Amino acid sequence: MNPTLLFLLTAAGLFGIGLYGLLAYRHPLRQVLAANVMANGVFLVFIALARRGLANPDPVPHAMVLTGIVIAVSTTAFALAIIKQLHRTSGSPDPASAPPPSAAVDS
Protein backbone atom coordinates (compact mmCIF):
# COMPACT_ATOMS: atom_id res chain seq x y z
CA MET A 1 0.00 0.00 0.00
CA ASN A 2 1.36 3.40 -0.96
CA PRO A 3 -0.23 6.87 -1.23
CA THR A 4 -0.75 6.48 -5.00
CA LEU A 5 -2.72 3.28 -4.46
CA LEU A 6 -4.77 4.96 -1.71
CA PHE A 7 -5.83 7.71 -4.13
CA LEU A 8 -6.47 5.21 -6.93
CA LEU A 9 -8.79 3.24 -4.64
CA THR A 10 -10.51 6.51 -3.68
CA ALA A 11 -10.96 7.22 -7.40
CA ALA A 12 -12.56 3.79 -7.87
CA GLY A 13 -14.90 4.59 -4.97
CA LEU A 14 -15.85 7.99 -6.44
CA PHE A 15 -16.56 6.42 -9.83
CA GLY A 16 -18.77 3.76 -8.23
CA ILE A 17 -20.67 6.28 -6.09
CA GLY A 18 -21.21 8.52 -9.11
CA LEU A 19 -22.44 5.61 -11.23
CA TYR A 20 -24.87 4.60 -8.49
CA GLY A 21 -26.21 8.15 -8.28
CA LEU A 22 -26.57 8.33 -12.05
CA LEU A 23 -28.62 5.13 -12.25
CA ALA A 24 -30.54 5.20 -8.96
CA TYR A 25 -32.11 8.66 -9.23
CA ARG A 26 -34.45 10.02 -11.84
CA HIS A 27 -34.06 13.73 -11.14
CA PRO A 28 -31.81 15.14 -13.91
CA LEU A 29 -30.10 17.67 -11.59
CA ARG A 30 -29.05 14.75 -9.37
CA GLN A 31 -27.80 12.91 -12.42
CA VAL A 32 -25.67 15.92 -13.39
CA LEU A 33 -24.18 15.96 -9.88
CA ALA A 34 -23.55 12.22 -10.01
CA ALA A 35 -21.89 12.43 -13.44
CA ASN A 36 -19.61 15.16 -12.09
CA VAL A 37 -18.63 12.92 -9.18
CA MET A 38 -17.78 10.20 -11.71
CA ALA A 39 -15.71 12.65 -13.76
CA ASN A 40 -13.74 13.65 -10.69
CA GLY A 41 -13.01 9.97 -10.07
CA VAL A 42 -11.56 9.71 -13.58
CA PHE A 43 -9.49 12.89 -13.10
CA LEU A 44 -8.15 11.48 -9.84
CA VAL A 45 -6.89 8.37 -11.66
CA PHE A 46 -4.95 10.57 -14.08
CA ILE A 47 -3.37 12.74 -11.40
CA ALA A 48 -2.57 9.84 -9.06
CA LEU A 49 -0.88 7.91 -11.89
CA ALA A 50 1.04 11.06 -12.95
CA ARG A 51 2.98 10.92 -9.69
CA ARG A 52 3.69 7.20 -9.74
CA GLY A 53 7.34 6.36 -9.24
CA LEU A 54 8.63 9.65 -10.64
CA ALA A 55 10.76 12.34 -9.09
CA ASN A 56 8.71 15.07 -10.80
CA PRO A 57 5.02 14.49 -11.50
CA ASP A 58 4.29 13.87 -15.18
CA PRO A 59 2.88 17.15 -16.60
CA VAL A 60 1.01 15.52 -19.52
CA PRO A 61 -1.88 14.10 -17.41
CA HIS A 62 -1.94 17.39 -15.48
CA ALA A 63 -2.53 19.29 -18.72
CA MET A 64 -5.23 16.79 -19.77
CA VAL A 65 -7.10 17.08 -16.48
CA LEU A 66 -6.79 20.87 -16.53
CA THR A 67 -8.55 21.07 -19.88
CA GLY A 68 -10.91 18.31 -18.77
CA ILE A 69 -12.11 20.35 -15.79
CA VAL A 70 -12.90 23.35 -17.98
CA ILE A 71 -14.73 21.18 -20.54
CA ALA A 72 -16.61 19.37 -17.75
CA VAL A 73 -17.95 22.63 -16.32
CA SER A 74 -19.07 23.86 -19.73
CA THR A 75 -20.86 20.60 -20.54
CA THR A 76 -22.45 20.79 -17.08
CA ALA A 77 -23.69 24.27 -17.98
CA PHE A 78 -25.14 22.88 -21.22
CA ALA A 79 -26.87 20.03 -19.37
CA LEU A 80 -28.32 22.47 -16.84
CA ALA A 81 -29.57 24.69 -19.68
CA ILE A 82 -31.41 21.70 -21.17
CA ILE A 83 -32.90 20.82 -17.76
CA LYS A 84 -34.07 24.38 -17.18
CA GLN A 85 -35.57 24.47 -20.67
CA LEU A 86 -37.40 21.21 -20.03
CA HIS A 87 -38.74 22.67 -16.82
CA ARG A 88 -39.91 25.86 -18.55
CA THR A 89 -41.71 24.05 -21.35
CA SER A 90 -43.20 21.10 -19.46
CA GLY A 91 -43.31 22.30 -15.87
CA SER A 92 -41.28 19.33 -14.71
CA PRO A 93 -37.57 18.59 -14.97
CA ASP A 94 -38.31 14.89 -15.43
CA PRO A 95 -38.24 13.94 -19.13
CA ALA A 96 -40.59 11.00 -18.50
CA SER A 97 -43.37 13.19 -17.15
CA ALA A 98 -43.24 15.65 -20.04
CA PRO A 99 -46.11 15.30 -22.50
CA PRO A 100 -45.14 14.22 -26.02
CA PRO A 101 -44.84 17.16 -28.43
CA SER A 102 -48.05 16.33 -30.32
CA ALA A 103 -50.08 16.19 -27.11
CA ALA A 104 -48.66 19.54 -26.07
CA VAL A 105 -49.88 21.06 -29.33
CA ASP A 106 -53.35 19.55 -28.99
CA SER A 107 -53.96 20.90 -25.50
Next chain:
Amino acid sequence: MIDWSSWLFDGLLAVGLLLLAWLTVISADLFRAILFFIAFGLFMALCWARLAAPDVALAEAAIGAGISGALLLDAYRVLSAPTLAAAPALSRLPGLLALLLGGVTGALSWVFWRLPPPVLALDELVQARLADSGVSNPVTAVLLNFRGYDTLLEAAVLLLPLVGVWIINRQTPAPLESIPVGVTDSPLVDTLVHLVTPLAVLSGAYLLWAGAHQPGGAFQAGSVLAGAGALLLLSDRLRPTATPQALLILGLILGLVIFCGLALGVMADGSPLLRYPPAHAGLLILVIETALTISIALTLLLLVSGAAGLRWGRRW
Protein backbone atom coordinates in the same frame (compact mmCIF):
# COMPACT_ATOMS: atom_id res chain seq x y z
CA MET B 1 10.16 4.79 9.10
CA ILE B 2 6.59 5.45 8.12
CA ASP B 3 5.52 9.08 7.87
CA TRP B 4 2.38 8.87 9.99
CA SER B 5 1.30 12.48 9.65
CA SER B 6 1.25 12.30 5.86
CA TRP B 7 -0.66 8.99 5.98
CA LEU B 8 -3.14 10.57 8.38
CA PHE B 9 -3.63 13.53 6.04
CA ASP B 10 -4.02 11.34 2.95
CA GLY B 11 -6.41 9.06 4.82
CA LEU B 12 -8.59 11.93 6.01
CA LEU B 13 -8.59 13.41 2.51
CA ALA B 14 -9.65 10.09 0.95
CA VAL B 15 -12.37 9.48 3.55
CA GLY B 16 -13.56 13.10 3.22
CA LEU B 17 -13.80 12.82 -0.57
CA LEU B 18 -15.75 9.56 -0.45
CA LEU B 19 -18.05 10.82 2.31
CA LEU B 20 -18.83 14.11 0.52
CA ALA B 21 -19.39 12.27 -2.78
CA TRP B 22 -21.78 9.88 -1.05
CA LEU B 23 -23.65 12.71 0.68
CA THR B 24 -23.87 14.58 -2.66
CA VAL B 25 -25.47 11.57 -4.28
CA ILE B 26 -27.88 10.44 -1.56
CA SER B 27 -28.97 13.69 0.16
CA ALA B 28 -32.76 13.82 0.15
CA ASP B 29 -32.70 17.61 -0.04
CA LEU B 30 -31.32 18.71 -3.41
CA PHE B 31 -30.10 22.05 -2.03
CA ARG B 32 -27.96 20.20 0.52
CA ALA B 33 -26.72 17.88 -2.23
CA ILE B 34 -25.47 20.92 -4.19
CA LEU B 35 -23.75 22.37 -1.11
CA PHE B 36 -22.09 19.01 -0.47
CA PHE B 37 -20.94 19.00 -4.09
CA ILE B 38 -19.35 22.45 -3.71
CA ALA B 39 -17.54 21.21 -0.57
CA PHE B 40 -16.53 18.12 -2.55
CA GLY B 41 -15.00 20.41 -5.20
CA LEU B 42 -12.91 22.17 -2.55
CA PHE B 43 -11.73 18.80 -1.22
CA MET B 44 -10.78 17.85 -4.77
CA ALA B 45 -8.71 21.06 -5.02
CA LEU B 46 -6.95 20.09 -1.79
CA CYS B 47 -6.39 16.63 -3.22
CA TRP B 48 -4.81 18.04 -6.42
CA ALA B 49 -2.50 20.21 -4.34
CA ARG B 50 -1.56 17.17 -2.24
CA LEU B 51 -0.82 15.15 -5.40
CA ALA B 52 1.65 17.83 -6.58
CA ALA B 53 -0.69 19.19 -9.28
CA PRO B 54 -0.91 22.90 -8.34
CA ASP B 55 -2.06 23.94 -11.85
CA VAL B 56 -5.05 21.63 -11.58
CA ALA B 57 -5.72 22.72 -7.98
CA LEU B 58 -5.92 26.39 -9.01
CA ALA B 59 -8.39 25.65 -11.81
CA GLU B 60 -10.49 23.40 -9.58
CA ALA B 61 -10.65 26.00 -6.80
CA ALA B 62 -11.89 28.67 -9.22
CA ILE B 63 -14.25 26.38 -11.15
CA GLY B 64 -15.34 23.83 -8.55
CA ALA B 65 -16.06 26.37 -5.85
CA GLY B 66 -17.05 29.33 -8.02
CA ILE B 67 -18.49 28.59 -11.45
CA SER B 68 -20.02 25.14 -10.81
CA GLY B 69 -21.64 26.31 -7.59
CA ALA B 70 -23.15 29.37 -9.28
CA LEU B 71 -24.46 27.23 -12.18
CA LEU B 72 -25.99 24.55 -9.97
CA LEU B 73 -27.58 26.96 -7.50
CA ASP B 74 -29.06 28.95 -10.39
CA ALA B 75 -30.54 25.76 -11.87
CA TYR B 76 -31.89 24.86 -8.43
CA ARG B 77 -33.56 28.27 -8.15
CA VAL B 78 -35.21 27.97 -11.57
CA LEU B 79 -36.41 24.47 -10.75
CA SER B 80 -37.61 25.35 -7.25
CA ALA B 81 -40.92 23.62 -7.74
CA PRO B 82 -42.66 20.90 -5.72
CA THR B 83 -40.88 18.33 -7.87
CA LEU B 84 -37.68 18.99 -5.97
CA ALA B 85 -39.13 17.97 -2.63
CA ALA B 86 -40.12 14.55 -3.93
CA ALA B 87 -38.48 11.53 -2.37
CA PRO B 88 -35.10 11.01 -4.02
CA ALA B 89 -34.86 7.25 -4.25
CA LEU B 90 -36.72 6.18 -7.37
CA SER B 91 -35.03 2.98 -8.30
CA ARG B 92 -37.01 -0.22 -8.28
CA LEU B 93 -33.89 -2.24 -7.81
CA PRO B 94 -31.75 -0.46 -5.20
CA GLY B 95 -30.19 -3.76 -4.18
CA LEU B 96 -29.08 -4.54 -7.71
CA LEU B 97 -27.69 -1.04 -8.14
CA ALA B 98 -25.78 -1.25 -4.86
CA LEU B 99 -24.35 -4.52 -6.11
CA LEU B 100 -23.33 -2.73 -9.33
CA LEU B 101 -21.67 0.04 -7.29
CA GLY B 102 -19.75 -2.56 -5.31
CA GLY B 103 -18.87 -4.57 -8.40
CA VAL B 104 -17.59 -1.60 -10.44
CA THR B 105 -15.63 -0.20 -7.50
CA GLY B 106 -14.21 -3.62 -6.67
CA ALA B 107 -13.22 -4.36 -10.27
CA LEU B 108 -11.55 -0.95 -10.68
CA SER B 109 -9.74 -1.38 -7.35
CA TRP B 110 -8.46 -4.78 -8.46
CA VAL B 111 -7.19 -3.30 -11.74
CA PHE B 112 -5.43 -0.46 -9.91
CA TRP B 113 -3.94 -2.96 -7.45
CA ARG B 114 -2.47 -5.05 -10.25
CA LEU B 115 -1.41 -2.14 -12.44
CA PRO B 116 1.99 -2.79 -14.09
CA PRO B 117 4.70 -0.17 -13.60
CA PRO B 118 4.77 2.63 -16.21
CA VAL B 119 6.72 1.76 -19.35
CA LEU B 120 6.91 5.23 -20.84
CA ALA B 121 7.99 8.20 -18.75
CA LEU B 122 6.60 11.22 -20.58
CA ASP B 123 7.96 13.31 -17.76
CA GLU B 124 11.53 12.69 -18.93
CA LEU B 125 10.66 13.67 -22.52
CA VAL B 126 9.05 16.90 -21.31
CA GLN B 127 11.98 17.77 -19.04
CA ALA B 128 14.47 17.04 -21.84
CA ARG B 129 12.79 19.45 -24.27
CA LEU B 130 11.53 22.04 -21.78
CA ALA B 131 14.28 24.50 -22.74
CA ASP B 132 12.94 24.61 -26.34
CA SER B 133 9.34 25.24 -25.33
CA GLY B 134 9.69 28.93 -24.50
CA VAL B 135 8.30 28.53 -20.96
CA SER B 136 9.62 26.87 -17.81
CA ASN B 137 6.34 25.60 -16.32
CA PRO B 138 6.08 22.04 -17.72
CA VAL B 139 2.26 22.02 -17.66
CA THR B 140 2.10 25.21 -19.75
CA ALA B 141 4.76 23.77 -22.08
CA VAL B 142 2.58 20.67 -22.62
CA LEU B 143 -0.65 22.64 -23.03
CA LEU B 144 0.56 25.35 -25.38
CA ASN B 145 3.51 23.76 -27.15
CA PHE B 146 4.08 19.99 -26.98
CA ARG B 147 0.38 19.12 -27.10
CA GLY B 148 -0.77 22.42 -28.60
CA TYR B 149 -2.99 20.55 -31.04
CA ASP B 150 -5.14 19.22 -28.18
CA THR B 151 -5.49 22.67 -26.66
CA LEU B 152 -6.33 24.21 -30.03
CA LEU B 153 -9.17 21.76 -30.54
CA GLU B 154 -10.26 22.22 -26.96
CA ALA B 155 -10.60 25.97 -27.52
CA ALA B 156 -13.09 25.07 -30.26
CA VAL B 157 -14.89 22.45 -28.14
CA LEU B 158 -15.36 25.00 -25.38
CA LEU B 159 -17.57 27.09 -27.67
CA LEU B 160 -19.92 24.18 -28.48
CA PRO B 161 -21.85 24.12 -25.17
CA LEU B 162 -22.35 27.87 -25.51
CA VAL B 163 -23.75 27.49 -29.02
CA GLY B 164 -25.97 24.72 -27.65
CA VAL B 165 -27.29 27.02 -24.92
CA TRP B 166 -27.98 29.72 -27.52
CA ILE B 167 -29.94 27.29 -29.68
CA ILE B 168 -32.02 26.13 -26.72
CA ASN B 169 -32.74 29.66 -25.62
CA ARG B 170 -33.80 30.71 -29.10
CA GLN B 171 -36.57 28.13 -29.14
CA THR B 172 -38.12 29.28 -25.89
CA PRO B 173 -36.42 32.41 -24.63
CA ALA B 174 -35.57 32.33 -20.94
CA PRO B 175 -36.74 35.28 -18.88
CA LEU B 176 -33.82 37.67 -18.95
CA GLU B 177 -34.23 39.08 -15.45
CA SER B 178 -33.37 35.71 -13.99
CA ILE B 179 -31.14 37.23 -11.30
CA PRO B 180 -33.39 38.32 -8.43
CA VAL B 181 -33.33 42.10 -8.13
CA GLY B 182 -33.45 43.50 -4.63
CA VAL B 183 -30.66 41.52 -3.03
CA THR B 184 -28.19 44.04 -4.41
CA ASP B 185 -29.35 47.01 -2.33
CA SER B 186 -27.16 46.24 0.65
CA PRO B 187 -24.10 48.48 1.14
CA LEU B 188 -22.21 45.30 2.00
CA VAL B 189 -22.70 44.03 -1.54
CA ASP B 190 -21.39 47.30 -3.02
CA THR B 191 -18.31 47.22 -0.78
CA LEU B 192 -17.69 43.58 -1.56
CA VAL B 193 -17.93 44.13 -5.30
CA HIS B 194 -15.69 47.19 -5.16
CA LEU B 195 -13.08 45.29 -3.16
CA VAL B 196 -13.20 41.90 -4.83
CA THR B 197 -13.53 42.79 -8.52
CA PRO B 198 -10.19 44.64 -8.90
CA LEU B 199 -8.44 41.97 -6.84
CA ALA B 200 -9.92 39.20 -8.98
CA VAL B 201 -8.85 40.98 -12.19
CA LEU B 202 -5.37 41.45 -10.73
CA SER B 203 -5.20 37.76 -9.71
CA GLY B 204 -6.35 36.71 -13.17
CA ALA B 205 -3.72 38.84 -14.89
CA TYR B 206 -1.05 37.55 -12.53
CA LEU B 207 -2.05 33.91 -13.08
CA LEU B 208 -1.85 34.47 -16.83
CA TRP B 209 1.61 36.03 -16.60
CA ALA B 210 2.89 33.55 -14.01
CA GLY B 211 1.81 30.56 -16.11
CA ALA B 212 5.05 30.72 -18.08
CA HIS B 213 7.25 29.77 -15.14
CA GLN B 214 5.05 28.61 -12.26
CA PRO B 215 1.52 27.22 -11.72
CA GLY B 216 -1.02 29.30 -13.60
CA GLY B 217 -2.02 29.99 -17.18
CA ALA B 218 -4.97 30.72 -19.43
CA PHE B 219 -7.40 28.21 -17.90
CA GLN B 220 -6.86 29.32 -14.31
CA ALA B 221 -6.85 33.01 -15.23
CA GLY B 222 -9.98 32.65 -17.36
CA SER B 223 -11.80 30.85 -14.55
CA VAL B 224 -10.93 33.51 -11.99
CA LEU B 225 -12.01 36.32 -14.36
CA ALA B 226 -15.26 34.50 -15.10
CA GLY B 227 -15.84 34.27 -11.35
CA ALA B 228 -15.37 38.04 -11.08
CA GLY B 229 -17.81 38.47 -13.96
CA ALA B 230 -20.35 36.25 -12.20
CA LEU B 231 -20.10 38.54 -9.17
CA LEU B 232 -20.83 41.57 -11.39
CA LEU B 233 -23.77 39.70 -12.88
CA LEU B 234 -25.21 38.83 -9.46
CA SER B 235 -24.82 42.39 -8.19
CA ASP B 236 -26.55 43.90 -11.24
CA ARG B 237 -23.41 45.48 -12.77
CA LEU B 238 -23.83 43.26 -15.81
CA ARG B 239 -27.14 42.31 -17.36
CA PRO B 240 -28.03 39.52 -19.75
CA THR B 241 -29.37 40.44 -23.18
CA ALA B 242 -31.24 38.37 -25.73
CA THR B 243 -28.78 38.90 -28.57
CA PRO B 244 -24.98 38.78 -28.53
CA GLN B 245 -23.01 41.94 -29.26
CA ALA B 246 -20.42 41.96 -32.05
CA LEU B 247 -17.62 42.82 -29.64
CA LEU B 248 -18.64 39.94 -27.38
CA ILE B 249 -18.59 37.45 -30.24
CA LEU B 250 -15.16 38.73 -31.19
CA GLY B 251 -13.98 38.12 -27.63
CA LEU B 252 -15.46 34.61 -27.62
CA ILE B 253 -13.63 33.50 -30.75
CA LEU B 254 -10.48 35.56 -30.15
CA GLY B 255 -8.59 32.67 -28.53
CA LEU B 256 -9.43 30.24 -31.29
CA VAL B 257 -8.70 32.73 -34.09
CA ILE B 258 -5.32 33.83 -32.72
CA PHE B 259 -4.33 30.26 -31.85
CA CYS B 260 -5.23 29.07 -35.37
CA GLY B 261 -3.56 32.07 -36.96
CA LEU B 262 -0.26 31.56 -35.17
CA ALA B 263 -0.41 27.77 -35.56
CA LEU B 264 -0.70 28.26 -39.32
CA GLY B 265 1.57 31.31 -39.38
CA VAL B 266 4.63 29.35 -38.28
CA MET B 267 4.22 27.21 -41.40
CA ALA B 268 5.26 30.19 -43.53
CA ASP B 269 8.95 29.44 -43.06
CA GLY B 270 8.56 25.72 -43.62
CA SER B 271 8.07 24.34 -40.12
CA PRO B 272 5.11 22.01 -39.46
CA LEU B 273 1.80 23.11 -37.95
CA LEU B 274 2.12 24.46 -34.41
CA ARG B 275 5.91 24.13 -34.21
CA TYR B 276 6.95 27.53 -32.89
CA PRO B 277 10.52 28.73 -33.54
CA PRO B 278 12.22 28.26 -30.15
CA ALA B 279 13.55 31.83 -30.16
CA HIS B 280 10.03 33.33 -30.20
CA ALA B 281 8.10 30.50 -28.54
CA GLY B 282 7.77 32.34 -25.21
CA LEU B 283 6.21 35.42 -26.80
CA LEU B 284 3.90 33.38 -29.06
CA ILE B 285 2.68 31.37 -26.07
CA LEU B 286 1.99 34.55 -24.09
CA VAL B 287 -0.04 36.01 -26.98
CA ILE B 288 -2.05 32.80 -27.39
CA GLU B 289 -2.63 32.49 -23.66
CA THR B 290 -3.81 36.09 -23.37
CA ALA B 291 -6.34 35.57 -26.16
CA LEU B 292 -7.41 32.22 -24.69
CA THR B 293 -7.89 33.79 -21.26
CA ILE B 294 -10.31 36.37 -22.69
CA SER B 295 -12.25 33.72 -24.61
CA ILE B 296 -12.41 31.25 -21.71
CA ALA B 297 -13.51 33.95 -19.25
CA LEU B 298 -16.27 35.22 -21.59
CA THR B 299 -17.45 31.70 -22.46
CA LEU B 300 -17.74 30.65 -18.82
CA LEU B 301 -19.38 33.96 -17.89
CA LEU B 302 -21.99 33.63 -20.64
CA LEU B 303 -22.68 30.05 -19.59
CA VAL B 304 -23.25 31.26 -16.02
CA SER B 305 -25.55 34.05 -17.24
CA GLY B 306 -27.44 31.63 -19.49
CA ALA B 307 -28.00 34.50 -21.93
CA ALA B 308 -26.73 35.27 -25.40
CA GLY B 309 -25.22 38.66 -24.65
CA LEU B 310 -24.25 41.02 -21.85
CA ARG B 311 -24.61 44.73 -21.28
CA TRP B 312 -23.65 47.02 -18.42
CA GLY B 313 -26.21 47.14 -15.62
CA ARG B 314 -27.48 50.12 -13.75
CA ARG B 315 -25.56 49.87 -10.48
CA TRP B 316 -22.06 51.20 -10.84
